[in-house]
Amino acid sequence: MNKYLDLFLTFARIGGLTFGGGYAMLPMLQKEVVEKRGWATEEELMDYYALGQCTPGIIAVNTATFVGQNTAGNVGGIIATLGVVFPSLIIISIIAMFLQNFADLAVVQNAFAGIRVCVCVLVFNAVMKLWKKAVVDKKTLVIFLIVLIGNFVFDVAPTIFVIFAALGGIFLKNKEAKA
Amino acid sequence: MSIYIQLFLEFFKAGLFAVGGGMATIPFLYDISDKTGWYTHAQLTDMIAISESTPGPIGINMATYVGFTSAGIPGSVIATLGLITPSIIVILIIAGFYNAFKNNKYVQAAFYGLRPASSALIASAGLSVAVLVVLNQAKYAVTGSIMDLINIPNIILMLALYYFTAKCKKTKGLHAAAFIAASAVIGIVLKLGGV
Structure with missing residues (x-):
C-alpha cells in the first residue's frame, strides 16, 4: 500500500479509537506504530511523546506529526496529522448538527444542566493532577x-x-x- | 474580516500558545467567546462535555465543535486546521534536532514558568464553569432572594461527583464518559435545568 495512505489510515484509526486524547493514546501508538509497523522504536516514541508535551499544541497532534515526519518526511508529518484529526471532524460535526436541532427540548436542557456540574468537577481534577507537577x-x-x-x-x-x-x-x- | 479568517487566526493562536495538551486550549476558548460572542460560556461547557465523551483528542474535538457552532461545517474544518497548523510547523522544524531541544536549559527553564501558568489558566476556566453551576443568576435576577442565588442541588451533585471521580477507589478509574452519562441522567431525573 502507498505509504502516505497507510500513514493516514493508521492515524485515523488511532484518532477514532482513543477516548480522552493525549495520554489515553499511548497504548494504541505502541501497538500500531511500534509493534505492527515499525515506524518508530519504543524509545523514539517515548521521546516524541515527551517532546509533544513540551511543545505548543495538542499532544496527540504533535506525536502524530513526529512519527509521520520520521517515517515519510515532511509530507508524511502533515498526512499523519490530518489522519489523527479526521475522525473527530466527522463525529463531532454529526453530533453538533444533531444536538442543534434538539437543543430546545426540556430533556436535553436538563441533561446538560447535570453534565455541566460534571465538567466542573472533571476540570478541577485535571488541575489537581497538573498542580502536582507544576x-x-x-x-x-x-x-x-x-x-x-x-x-x-x-x-x-x-x-x-x-x-x-x-x-x-x-x-x-x-x-x-x-x- | 471574514469569520473564517478570524476563526483560523484565533485557533492558530490557541494552537501556538496552549502548552500542555488539550485541556490547555480551554482558557483560549473562553477568551474567544468573550471577544466574539459566537457562543456563550454555557454552550462552551456543553461542548467540553461532548468532546470528553467522544473518541479523538479532546483539544481537536473542542476546536471542531466550537468551529461548527460559530460557522457551520466549514467553520469546524477551519478551526481544526488553525489549531494544528502551529504544531505542524513547530514539530517539523525541531524534528531534526529534538535531543538538543529537549535538553536545552532555556527550554527547561521556560517550562518551569509555563507549567504553573498553564495550570492556573485551566483553573480559571474551571472557575468560570463553577460560577455557572453554583450560582443561579437567572432565578436571582427575577426573585432577588439570596436563597435562590445558590444552587443547592448542583452543589450536592458536585460534591458527590468529586467523591466518585477523585476519592472513591472503586470508581475513580472509570472513564470520564461514564460520569458525564450518569450526570446527564441525574440532570433529567431531577430536572436540574429547571424545565
Missing part, C-alpha cells in the same frame, strides 16, 4: 496565583501570561544558577 516551590505558587487572579478576575488574555511565564521561568532559573 507548583513545586514558592516561586511557581506565586506564578500560579498571579495568572489565576489575572485571568479570572481581571480578564487578561491567556496569551500574555504564556509569554511572560516562559520568560519568567528563564529569568528565575538564570538567577538561581548565578546565586
